[in-house]
Amino acid sequence: MNLTRWQRPEITTWTGFGPLTSLRDEIDRLFEAPLFELARTSQLLSGWTPALDVFEDKDNLFVRAELPGMKKEQIDISLHDGSLSISGERKGESKHEEAEVYRGERFYGRFQRTVTLPTAVAADKVKAQYKDGILTITLPKTEEAKPKHIEVSVS
């Protein structure tokens, strides 16, 4: 017969330096993480770094940024010397100020991201759209920057 000592389920066994160990693991992980991942981790220290994508097709460059929960007016886009800057500020709603906060993972405050555009664009034809928390900027390439097909004539 096998008798096991019954233990009250609500009594949790002492697990040693559980939280401490996990903190150490976390720090180890931080040092082992590749640089780009570290940059994302440091969001907590440096503020908000919205995810940014850059695409291109034959005629346009597309820049896409994840900016959930903003108002159109809070987003600022500028083009200067071949660099595109997206900046803005997200404000918390004042109606929640008196409420008890259980979780506050969302970031509020200023952000700025800048990309150097790989080709020349027609600054006066740039369009921006904000939908479902995603900002999409369409930057038409200048005629000179578009890929050209050159016919080779043999004489």
Add this chain to the structure above:
Amino acid sequence: MKSTVEKEAAQPVNGGRRQEFISPEVNIFETPEGYVLEAEMPGVGKEGLEITLEGNEVTIVGHRQPEPQIGNTLFRESHDADFRRVFELDPAIDTAKVVARMEQGVLTLTLPKSERVKPRKIAVD
């Protein structure tokens, strides 16, 4: 925190293959009237949202709008994966009166508390 705690999300099986999800960042507030939960799900529209209330659990799933793949990707930081997170609800919440609103990639769930929280009787067979 005794209520509205996050539950460990069970890995759903999708055609025998494990599907990857991103856990959205949330804010949870408690007011005398109830709870407000905000979840950040950029790229998810109203039609991509799936909210399931089961027992005292609420599951939030956000399917991203499939982005039309345009040309070449030069630089990419965003993810394709859908969002998913499970929360355990305070029994005081009146689940029949939960309201969801989706605005610019942020889901706001309003979870009002019942008018009076009734003591529960457990029948013994």
